[in-house]
Amino acid sequence: MKRYPLVISATAAGLAGVLSFHSHSISEALRSPSTNSATPPRGGSHTTPPKTAAPAKAGSPGRAVAPTSSPPGSSTTRATGTLEQYGYGQLSVRVTMAGGKITNVTLAKLQTADTYSQQLASYVVPILRREVLHAQSAKINGLSGATYTSEAYAYSLQSALDKLRK
Amino acid sequence: MSRIRRGDLLLETAPEEIHRVLDLCEDVRRMTGGWFDPWAMPGGVDPTGLVKGWAAERALDTLRAHGALAACVNAGGDLAVLGRPASGGPWRMGIRHPWRPDALACTVFVERALATSGTYERGLHLFDPHAHRPSSRAVSASVAGPSLAIADGLATALCVGGDDVLDRLAQIPGYEGYLVRADGTEAWSEGMPFAS
Numbered sequence: 001m002k003r004y005p006l007v008i009s010a011t012a013a014g015l016a017g018v019l020s021f022h023s024h025s026i027s028e029a030l031r032s033p034s035t036n037s038a039t040p041p042r043g044g045s046h047t048t049p050p051k052t053a054a055p056a057k058a059g060s061p062g063r064a065v066a067p068t069s070s071p072p073g074s075s076t077t078r079a080t081g082t083l084e085q086y087g088y089g090q091l092s093v094r095v096t097m098a099g100g101k102i103t104n105v106t107l108a109k110l111q112t113a114d115t116y117s118q119q120l121a122s123y124v125v126p127i128l129r130r131e132v133l134h135a136q137s138a139k140i141n142g143l144s145g146a147t148y149t150s151e152a153y154a155y156s157l158q159s160a161l162d163k164l165r166k
Numbered sequence: 167m168s169r170i171r172r173g174d175l176l177l178e179t180a181p182e183e184i185h186r187v188l189d190l191c192e193d194v195r196r197m198t199g200g201w202f203d204p205w206a207m208p209g210g211v212d213p214t215g216l217v218k219g220w221a222a223e224r225a226l227d228t229l230r231a232h233g234a235l236a237a238c239v240n241a242g243g244d245l246a247v248l249g250r251p252a253s254g255g256p257w258r259m260g261i262r263h264p265w266r267p268d269a270l271a272c273t274v275f276v277e278r279a280l281a282t283s284g285t286y287e288r289g290l291h292l293f294d295p296h297a298h299r300p301s302s303r304a305v306s307a308s309v310a311g312p313s314l315a316i317a318d319g320l321a322t323a324l325c326v327g328g329d330d331v332l333d334r335l336a337q338i339p340g341y342e343g344y345l346v347r348a349d350g351t352e353a354w355s356e357g358m359p360f361a362s
Contacts, residue, residue, distance in 0.1 A: 127262065141251045143270075144308060145243045145262030145282035154240075 075099050079163040080108045081156030088117035091125075091152050095160040105129050105157065128153045171210040187213050187220055187315075194319035197338055201331050202323035206295035215292075219244045219281050219318025226314075244281040246314040258361050264306040264346050271306065271346060273361040279314035283307050283325040292326045303328025304345040310359060311341035329353060 076098040083092040089112030096104040107125060112118040127143070167184065169175035177184070191213045194202045204213045222241035226248055229237045236249030238257060247257045259280055260270040274280060284306040285292065294301035307324035309317040324331045324343050335343040336355045344354040354360075 141247075141253070141257045142238055142240050142245050142259045143243065143262060144245055144259050144280045145264075145271075145284055145306060 076103075077164050079160040081158070081160035081163075083109060084152035084156045086152035088113050089121065091121065091156060093153060093156045093160060095157060095164070097164055102161075125153065167211070167213065171212070187217050190220060190315050191216055191319065194316060194323065197316075197334070198320065198323040198327070198331055199334060200295055201327035201334075202319045203295035206298070207293055215283075215322035216315055216319035218242065219246075219279070219313075220315035222246050223279070223314040244279075244314060244318055245276060246279045247276055261308050261344065262306070265350075271352070272344065274308075274310060274344075275359045275361050276310060277359075278310075278312045279317045280308060280310045281314060281317040281321040283318075283321040285325065292322065294326050302326050303330075303347070305348055306346040307331075308344045309335070309341055310343075317341065 076096065078094060078096045080094045081092050083090055089110065091110045092108045094106050094108040095102055096106075106129075110118075110121055110125075112121055170177055170180060170184070177188075188204075188211070191202070191204045191211075194216060195204070200206075202215060204215065205211050218241050222239045222244055223246050225241075226237060226239045226246040229239070230248055234248060236251065238245060238247045238251070243262070245257075245259055251257050256275040256277065258273055259276045260273050261280075261282055262284070263271040264284055283292070285302050285304075292300065292302045302325050304325045307321050307328075309321040309324060311317045311320070320331075320335065320338070320341055320343065324335065324345055328345060328347065332343050332345060332353055332355060335341055342355045342358040344352065344358050346352050
């Protein structure tokens with residue numbers, strides 16, 4: 001795969017890269033029946049417009065995973081976020097809430113195009129998880145420096161939270 | 167931009183946003199003594215070292231225009247903020263540690279914008295306009311300042327040019343820089359607003 005020119009533009013641009021450049025080849029590389037079942041294919045062909053629908057998709061209907069019903073006497077709820085494509089793979093997160101607080105965030109699914117991306121994801125995801133959990137204790141309000149993985153993580157997390165708020 | 171690079175669109179007939187972004191690119195090119203230079207990119211002019219910050223800044227402008235009093239737009243690690251966080255006090259942002267998964271390199275207070283450019287997640291993707299090849303002297307470089315578009319471009323230059331660009335940053339009012347070198351040592355400009 002001749003990645004060089006794509007990486008130059010997309011990594012420097014991060015968001016723009018994720019939204020427009022990478023989705024083509026990667027989503028094709030990753031396409032399989034199992035990966036398409038959770039999320040409608042997006043950006044799979046060159047005629048597909050860039051993923052500009054991102055802000056709207058938190059509320060996108062039709063593929064909501066119902067929150068796990070709470071056991072009687074417990075306020076613990078869980079939901080799995082949408083499967084998000086990012087530059088080099090796709091992921092979804094599963095969030096657990098108890099008493100109005102996020103008590104855990106785990107990866108429900110992670111598929112990457114290559115082993116290097118797998119390593120990167122396994123490296124970045126713990127930071128993101130900590131960030132989410134720490135955000136509640138107001139230690140930091142945000143994280144600067146992560147790129148692809150963090151966006152997919154944030155989108156999937158947001159969709160999971162939206163489901164729990166319904 | 168891709169159409170311009172391919173020669174399918176004349177710059178003169180390009181949308182106004184293209185011109186605004188390229189004007190900002192020219193500003194940062196001059197501020198950095200050419201360490202940020204979209205016109206030196208292989209394949210033609212490429213503003214991607216700045217345009218993500220510009221886009222996030224515009225997103226924040228939209229929120230502001232619609233009455234938001236406090237907001238944070240985080241475009242893949244480039245942050246623009248407005249007002250104060252719900253927790254009160256200034257926005258406190260972590261800068262990712264380039265190697266340690268369980269640590270932050272540092273935390274900083276952000277008044278307006280913070281951009282980070284790094285080679286740790288995707289390897290060597292930055293282009294050195296002076297050496298005419300992919301290269302970077304820092305593994306992670308962050309710039310805080312009033313404009314996220316400018317900060318993004320400056321962080322790109324700081325990552326490529328390392329200490330040389332940090333020296334230049336010290337001369338640019340309102341902007342502060344922080345970098346981690348390849349050997350793990352750090353450097354920063356005097357006014358970098360560290361939170362701890």
